Amino acid sequence: MALTKKTVKWINKLNISLKDKTVLVTGSNSGVGFKTVETALYLGARVIMACRNMEKAEAAREELIKDYPNASIQILQLDLSDFSSIDSFTKNIIDHKIDIDIFVNNAGTFHRPGKTKDGFENVLGTNYFAVYYLSGKILPYLKTLSHKVVYCNTISVVHKMAKIDYDDFYYTKKYNHFAVYARSKLCLAKYTYDLSQKYKESNISVYMIHPGISVTPLGANAFGDFIKQIAGMVKWVFNSPEKSALSLFYVLAKNLPSGSIAGPHILEAWGYPKENRVRKCVKTGADELKVFTDNEIKDIIYKVG
Numbered sequence: 001m002a003l004t005k006k007t008v009k010w011i012n013k014l015n016i017s018l019k020d021k022t023v024l025v026t027g028s029n030s031g032v033g034f035k036t037v038e039t040a041l042y043l044g045a046r047v048i049m050a051c052r053n054m055e056k057a058e059a060a061r062e063e064l065i066k067d068y069p070n071a072s073i074q075i076l077q078l079d080l081s082d083f084s085s086i087d088s089f090t091k092n093i094i095d096h097k098i099d100i101d102i103f104v105n106n107a108g109t110f111h112r113p114g115k116t117k118d119g120f121e122n123v124l125g126t127n128y129f130a131v132y133y134l135s136g137k138i139l140p141y142l143k144t145l146s147h148k149v150v151y152c153n154t155i156s157v158v159h160k161m162a163k164i165d166y167d168d169f170y171y172t173k174k175y176n177h178f179a180v181y182a183r184s185k186l187c188l189a190k191y192t193y194d195l196s197q198k199y200k201e202s203n204i205s206v207y208m209i210h211p212g213i214s215v216t217p218l219g220a221n222a223f224g225d226f227i228k229q230i231a232g233m234v235k236w237v238f239n240s241p242e243k244s245a246l247s248l249f250y251v252l253a254k255n256l257p258s259g260s261i262a263g264p265h266i267l268e269a270w271g272y273p274k275e276n277r278v279r280k281c282v283k284t285g286a287d288e289l290k291v292f293t294d295n296e297i298k299d300i301i302y303k304v305g
């Protein structure tokens, strides 16, 4: 399970150390998030894995401990499809004054028909509303810390293809899981860029990172067996989760301006990371996302419920 020689070589060239830093990654029992915490451990960090399934999280920690037996790996429970879980998670961090240097909202879902516990369409609810709700609670706390904080939200290259249509925000007329996913990531990108402006004069730098196209369990339920077989045969074309996890470390090493995006360099889908262009659709219109206060979120719950 150890990092490949290629990754180690690439990461060593960045010349960064995370010794004495704490890195929190949501959804880190699997895929890109797991490789993010593994790489953070390699660089000497303490890590906090924020996961919804404690058994999976414990199994992932066992894997990591094999290579990093002396590492500090804490697990916190977080289910993004349930606002009360986000409340408990953030309260736990704030009440115990848990120190965090790098906070990565990595958890996400691609194809999960149905609704969150609070009544949102599941993909928009998990990928956007939950991160919106969580950020609103945790950022004021992170702002009180006496050191710099890096705050990253995980978007996707497909945000470029998305459209926002308030007449059918949840695709209730004709559900299309790819379009819903893309919309959730465009909303998240707009919101993240907006945050980077709001926190400009603070200790917090806000970034968008993304993995390009990576072979992870993310699409497992979305495609039929035939597509999965084909994908399995050509999976070497896509990024490994390990390579996709490097976007975060690129951000940390290159000291990019707050509001930047880091993702793979080939068509923003493959290869090692670099700075990607922040498109106009990301820089504009966050104020039009009509769900920007806790009360408005609560209103929406009743509207969609």
Ligand SMILES: NC(=O)c1ccc[n+]([C@@H]2O[C@H](COP(=O)([O-])OP(=O)(O)OC[C@H]3O[C@@H](n4cnc5c(N)ncnc54)[C@H](OP(=O)(O)O)[C@@H]3O)[C@@H](O)[C@H]2O)c1
Pocket: 026, 027, 028, 029, 030, 031, 032, 033, 051, 052, 053, 056, 078, 079, 080, 081, 082, 106, 107, 108, 109, 110, 126, 154, 155, 156, 157, 210, 211, 212, 213, 214, 215, 216, 217, 218, 219, 241
């Ligand atoms: N793979 C790609 O090609 C790709 C492309 C663009 C963007 N991304 C983004 O990259 C991020 C990581 O995805 P991945 O590819 O590494 O997929 P993954 O292996 O399926 O990991 C997703 C993680 O998110 C967690 N998660 C899902 N729903 C959650 C919820 N309601 N509450 C808390 N945790 C939840 C999962 O937990 P469980 O294990 O319990 O399900 C898992 O730990 C996601 O934000 C995804 O949208 C991926």
